[in-house]
């Protein structure tokens with residue numbers, strides 16, 4: 001199914017290229033202040049094209065507006081033949097010209113995911129060394145973020161050691177999105193400080209105790225989630241790719257909506273699909289979004305405190321019933337809000353704890369082996385296993401990874 005999609009895309013591309021030999025592929029950065037409707041206007045495309053999408057996809061279209069790179073195929077006479085505009089890290093809007101007019105659809109972004117292990121000895125600082133040695137600034141930021149609650153970075157000295165196990169998406173030879181750290185370790189003053197990610201998306205210390213991140217408050221006093229956060233997944237009944245960049249919370253019409261953290265209101269108004277929306281910009285490049293409101297209270301430019309009432313729940317936009325859609329973004333990328341909403345500070349228990357400890361032991365064993373045998377850091381492809389040297393592949397298979 002997926003492959004035929006790309007063959008079709010390629011075919012469209014080729015066909016278009018034959019008929020428009022002088023057509024050019026253009027890569028640009030999306031202007032933050034431009035909505036998708038305004039983009040359509042630029043090429044004299046009727047904005048009613050958005051109505052051809054289903055409700056969920058219309059909401060996704062309103063998320064276009066961050067500074068992402070996007071691609072256009074433009075004919076020599078300036079006519080837009082095709083454009084691919086990313087929505088988050090997983091999906092993209094595909095706008096293309098056919099003989100019957102323009103069509104719009106949401107399709108997955110093609111990428112490859114590799115698992116890396118990096119073992120570094122510190123020269124300057126963990127952050128600076130990750131950038132200079134691994135050429136990955138986002139990885140450096142993530143490493144600092146996941147370890148900052150269990151390590152004092154000021155005590156780090158030259159020749160201290162760091163280990164990172166992480167997944168990195170790659171597209172056209174470039175890293176795509178934020179690396180997903182599975183294990184982070186900093187060895188300082190002879191003490192190893194480990195952090196592990198569990199399948200719930202949260203980080204825990206070696207004993208399975210939760211690490212308190214900078215948690216946000218709940219956007220409603222009583223939070224009952226009716227639809228969870230998902231990045232792309234294939235919908236078996238609708239036969240299309242879907243994503244839900246936020247959580248839906250059950251709430252009677254008119255329930256007060258609370259600011260999840262201190263911040264500045266950067267949007268208060270109507271957004272296609274999401275109806276009446278408030279967006280709040282917080283510290284550390286976090287942004288929260290509160291959709292489908294019946295009444296907006298907070299105004300653009302206003303500073304709000306955590307827990308302050310910013311509006312009231314409703315059913316505006318493309319919504320089937322009164323509820324709050326709550327979204328969380330970091331640097332313009334959707335992340336699961338549950339990651340930052342505090343429910344419990346307890347560690348893992350029962351089966352979760354057992355599974356966590358088993359997984360932890362496996363990771364530590366492999367890291368130890370790499371250290372002992374002085375292997376270079378490597379790339380291990382979890383999807384196709386094509387980048388692995390044959391020797392390496394057997395090596396990891398033998399260790400049950």
Ligand SMILES: [Zn+2]
Nearest residue numbers: 246247248325
């Ligand atoms: Zn929703």
